[in-house]
Amino acid sequence: YGASEGLETLVVEREAIGGQAGTSSLVRNYLGFPTGISGGDLAERAYHQAWTFGADFLIGREVTGLRRLDGHLCLTLSDGREAQARSVILAVGIKYRRLDLPELEKHAGAGVYYGAAVSEARGVAGQQVYVVGGGNSAGQAAMHLAKYASHVTMLVRRPSLSDTMSDYLIKEIEADETVEVRPNTVVVGGGGDYRLRWLELEDRETGERKRVEAGGLFVLIGGKPHTEWLPPEIVCDEEGYIVTGQDLLEAGAYRGAWPLERQPLPVETSMPGVFAVGDVRHESIKRVASAVGEGSIAVSYLHRYLSTL
Numbered sequence: 001y002g003a004s005e006g007l008e009t010l011v012v013e014r015e016a017i018g019g020q021a022g023t024s025s026l027v028r029n030y031l032g033f034p035t036g037i038s039g040g041d042l043a044e045r046a047y048h049q050a051w052t053f054g055a056d057f058l059i060g061r062e063v064t065g066l067r068r069l070d071g072h073l074c075l076t077l078s079d080g081r082e083a084q085a086r087s088v089i090l091a092v093g094i095k096y097r098r099l100d101l102p103e104l105e106k107h108a109g110a111g112v113y114y115g116a117a118v119s120e121a122r123g124v125a126g127q128q129v130y131v132v133g134g135g136n137s138a139g140q141a142a143m144h145l146a147k148y149a150s151h152v153t154m155l156v157r158r159p160s161l162s163d164t165m166s167d168y169l170i171k172e173i174e175a176d177e178t179v180e181v182r183p184n185t186v187v188v189g190g191g192g193d194y195r196l197r198w199l200e201l202e203d204r205e206t207g208e209r210k211r212v213e214a215g216g217l218f219v220l221i222g223g224k225p226h227t228e229w230l231p232p233e234i235v236c237d238e239e240g241y242i243v244t245g246q247d248l249l250e251a252g253a254y255r256g257a258w259p260l261e262r263q264p265l266p267v268e269t270s271m272p273g274v275f276a277v278g279d280v281r282h283e284s285i286k287r288v289a290s291a292v293g294e295g296s297i298a299v300s301y302l303h304r305y306l307s308t309l
Contacts, residue, residue, distance in 0.1 A: 001299040002089070003053035010083060011055055012075070014062035018043025019093040020223065020279065021288045023115045026140050029166065030288050038118065042288070066231055066274070073273060086309065087302050090230075090242060090269070090276040091295065094223030099132070104190050104217070111196025112217045117141035120216065121148045127215025128153070130199060132187060134161050135286070138220040139169040145218065146178040154181045157204065190214065225280045235270040242276040244269055247283070262308075265301040267294060273305055 002009040016022055024039030033042075051057065058077070065076035072084040096114045098105070104112050113120050115137070125148040131138050134156040146152045154161075154173070160183055161170050173179050182201075188209065189200035199214045225240040235243045235257040245266040248258040257270040267275045275298040278284065278291035 001296045002302070003050055003055035005299060005303070007299070007302075009050075009055040010058065010085070011050065012058045012061050012063050012077065012083075014060065014078070016043070017047045017057075017059070019091075020096075020115065020137070021291070023118060024137060024140050024288075026144060027288055028140075028168065039288075040118065064229055066229075066234075066271075086306055087273045087275070089295070089298050089302065090274065090280060091278045091291075092226040092280050094225050094279050096219070096223050097221045099187060099219055099221075101187065101189065104187070104196070107190070107192060107196040110194065111192060111215070112190075112219070114219050115141075117144050117218050117220075120218075121145050124149050124216040126150050128213060129216040129218065130155055130187075130212075130214055131218045131220065133220035133222070134158055134164040135220065135222065136166055136169060138218075139165050139173055141218050141220055142179050143169075143172055143176065145216075146176055149178070149215070152179045154179065155185045155187060155201065156181060156183045157186055159183050187217070190217065223279070227280060231271070233271045234274065237282050241282040241284070242269055242280055243282045244276050265305060267298050267301060268305070275302060 018039055022039045022043035026036040027039055027042055028036040030037065030042065062078040063075050064078050066088065067074050069084065072086060073088050075083045077083065098114060121144055124145065127149055128151045129145055129149045131142045131145065131152060131154045138154065142152050142154050158164065161181060173181065184204040186202050186204060187199055188202045190196060190198055192198065196214055196217060198211055199217060200209055200211050202209045227236050227240045227242060235248065235254055237243055243254050245264055245268060248254050248264050248270055258264050260272055267277055267281065269276050277294035277298045279286050
């Protein structure tokens with residue numbers, strides 16, 4: 001959107017275009033794709049579209065610092081270079097949360113996967129696999145794995161999926177005989193030789209533990225916002241999500257964070273001229289459509305900000 005509206009736009013991406021959405025096996029609730037589209041395909045289309053409009057990309061780089069310099073915003077990159085801009089949009093997303101189980105961490109990439117259902121699904125063909133998580137990403141992963149695995153078991157900490165998953169996806173899972181949902185269940189252990197072979201599960205209500213064979217464990221339990229590098233001028237909530245707009249003026253922890261007399265723009269951070277969109281924003285809706293929408297809105301408000309300079 002920035003490039004399409006005539007702004008000189010630079011995208012700095014430390015890993016792959018699309019972030020968490022780019023790893024989704026199938027995005028079913030995005031406008032214009034009635035049968036769904038893989039997150040990777042959607043991200044690739046977005047990249048080519050932005051490039052066609054003239055956006056520049058730095059892939060495999062990371063922004064490590066942000067400060068004001070002579071009226072501009074200065075970004076420090078991981079390779080030591082710097083980039084200056086009149087405005088910055090933070091769409092840094094979140095990092096997958098990991099299971100705090102050392103015996104499983106040593107099998108990461110060898111039976112234990114974080115958000116990798118698409119790329120690893122064929123590798124578990126004919127095997128029994130487990131998915132940890134109760135959100136849309138976990139449900140999409142389970143449905144994709146069901147095309148290859150002999151059986152997919154979803155391990156959910158809550159009593160049901162209704163509080164964390166879209167209704168259409170719950171119905172698809174209920175209709176698929178290959179997918180089983182095991183509520184009130186957590187992973188407490190596991191192991192194998194050179195790759196994962198078994199898991200130990202615990203029923204949170206009874207405390208009963210059971211050892212099961214496992215050909216793969218796919219963990220999709222939310223994420224941590226990638227905001228630890230931000231300067232103190234940008235206010236974040238207790239979980240690290242960026243506070244924006246009117247939330248900066250509310251009574252309580254964020255009062256006084258906004259430094260100017262004018263009101264902050266809706267997705268503007270406490271550092272004027274810096275905007276935040278997508279999953280990294282405080283109380284954001286964790287959906288692809290809302291993240292894309294916030295990106296277009298941010299560019300609109302960015303123009304308004306630039307007109308004041």
